[in-house]
Amino acid sequence: MTAMGVVNKISRAVRRWKELKKEPLHLEFIVTDYCNLNCRGCTHYSPLARKEFVAIDELKRDMAHLGAVCGSEVEDVYLIGGETLLYPQLDEAMDALRGSFPSQRLYVFTNGLILGRMDDGFWESARRNKAIIAITRYPVKFDYDAVESLCAQEGVEVRVFGDRRQADTFFRFALDPEGRQNKYVSHFKCYNRGCVSVVDGYVYPCSISACIKHLNRTGETKFEHRRGDRIAVGDVRSAAQIKRLRDHAVPFCSYCKNPPKTVAYGLSKREISEWVDKK
Ligand code: SF4
Ligand code: SF4
Numbered sequence: 001m002t003a004m005g006v007v008n009k010i011s012r013a014v015r016r017w018k019e020l021k022k023e024p025l026h027l028e029f030i031v032t033d034y035c036n037l038n039c040r041g042c043t044h045y046s047p048l049a050r051k052e053f054v055a056i057d058e059l060k061r062d063m064a065h066l067g068a069v070c071g072s073e074v075e076d077v078y079l080i081g082g083e084t085l086l087y088p089q090l091d092e093a094m095d096a097l098r099g100s101f102p103s104q105r106l107y108v109f110t111n112g113l114i115l116g117r118m119d120d121g122f123w124e125s126a127r128r129n130k131a132i133i134a135i136t137r138y139p140v141k142f143d144y145d146a147v148e149s150l151c152a153q154e155g156v157e158v159r160v161f162g163d164r165r166q167a168d169t170f171f172r173f174a175l176d177p178e179g180r181q182n183k184y185v186s187h188f189k190c191y192n193r194g195c196v197s198v199v200d201g202y203v204y205p206c207s208i209s210a211c212i213k214h215l216n217r218t219g220e221t222k223f224e225h226r227r228g229d230r231i232a233v234g235d236v237r238s239a240a241q242i243k244r245l246r247d248h249a250v251p252f253c254s255y256c257k258n259p260p261k262t263v264a265y266g267l268s269k270r271e272i273s274e275w276v277d278k279k
Contacts, residue, residue, distance in 0.1 A: 023194060024075035025239055025246070027066060029059060030199040031093060033082040033211050037111050037138060040268040041172045041275060043192060043207045045214035046082050047268035054199065056089045060096045062198055062233045067100025073239035077101045078134070080109040080197075085118060091125035098129035107134040109161065115147040126156045136162040139265050164265055171260040173208055174277045177221055179254040187249035189258035196246050202230040205245050209252045220272050226251040 033049035035042070066074075077097055079090070087093060090108075097106055108126065112135040126133065133151050137144050137160060144160075151158035164170055171191060187193060196203060197210035204210035209230070212223045229252045231245055257277060268274060 025070075025073060025243060026076035026078065026194075026196065027074055027203075027242075028078040028080045028195055028197045028207070029063065029093075029097065030054065030197055030207070030210065031059065031079055031081060031084055031087040031090070033214060034086060035081060035083040035111070036086065036113055037083070037140070038268045038270075039138065039170070040266040041170060041263065042268065043171075043173055043195075044082055044211045045275065047270050047274075048214040048218060049082060049211075050214075050217075053087055056092055056096075058201065059093055062201065063096050063100040065233055066198065066203075066236060069236055070239035070242065071101050071104070074101060074104055076105045076107060078107045078109055083111060083114070084108055085110050085114050085122075091121045094125045094129045094131055098131075106131050107159075107161075108132070109134045109136070111136055111138055112144060112147045113140075113142060116150060123154045123156060127154070131156065133158045134161040135159070137165055139165040170263050170265045172263045173260045173275070174257040175208075175215075175221075175223065175255045175275055176257055177223070177255070177276055177278060181254050181257055183249040183251065183253035186253040186256040186258045190253070190256060191258070191260055194246060196242060198233065201233050203233060203236060203242055203245065204230045205250060205252075208256065209250075215272060215275060218272055221276060223252075223255055 032053045033044045033046050034051045035046035035049070038047045079093055079097060084090065094106070094108065106129060108131050110133060115133070133156055135144065135148065135158060148158050173192060190206070192206040192208050195206045197207050199210050209225070215221050216223055229250045231241060236242060
């Protein structure tokens with residue numbers, strides 16, 4: 001590459017970094033990683049997750065604290081999984097999230113498969129809290145148009161957030177168990193950056209780090225959180241603190257082989273090689 005080529009590459013990188021820093025903050029409250037689908041390479045490791053749900057009191061406490069210390073600087077809040085609609089106290093979770101973030105866009109993420117089975121309490125809570133149902137479409141036999149119409153009939157806004165029915169529209173985020181990657185390069189090339197995730201009393205920069213317990217529980221990996229990888233919710237004092245976590249490489253980034261590869265959608269065989277490159 002010529003000297004001019006190098007200069008251009010660096011200035012493009014600096015421009016992109018500055019743009020990323022201006023991105024609005026959104027917070028993803030994970031309610032469960034358990035799911036009724038089984039997608040290979042899921043970024044929440046859902047195929048490995050047990051049928052567990054975050055305690056509603058813990059969820060409410062985290063929402064209340066973050067809403068109080070930085071709510072005005074948060075643009076969107078999500079309830080996310082796993083399959084969010086499986087969460088037993090979803091109506092209450094929507095109320096609590098709206099109570100803590102009164103003016104933010106509130107999304108409930110779902111693969112949509114059980115939307116048709118949700119009860120009146122769910123729809124009433126979604127309307128009351130002005131929730132937006134955020135559907136990701138997967139290549140499974142399912143009438144997505146019908147559930148979108150159902151949302152409209154129920155008077156609840158719906159948006160398709162991702163359409164993964166085409167070939168090669170799934171990302172494989174591979175991890176290096178030895179942590180040999182350059183964390184700055186990994187972070188710069190990361191597609192999961194910005195997915196600030198709140199779970200188990202901590203704020204994480206991404207779901208890859210937030211949900212790693214499911215992979216470690218197999219006993220085949222030992223990915224560790226080190227100082228700087230996450231912030232205890234109770235220690236958060238400002239949105240700037242969370243933005244710093246989001247916008248800078250953290251030690252965990254040295255596990256990530258970025259950018260991720262695009263791969264065809266497939267079902268998980270629950271093998272760690274779907275997420276981990278041992279070589
Ligand atoms: S539907 Fe989403 S959360 Fe569930 S396994 Fe697939 S990618 Fe993961
Ligand atoms: S740990 Fe860093 S590089 Fe890895 S997914 Fe999260 S933000 Fe991206």
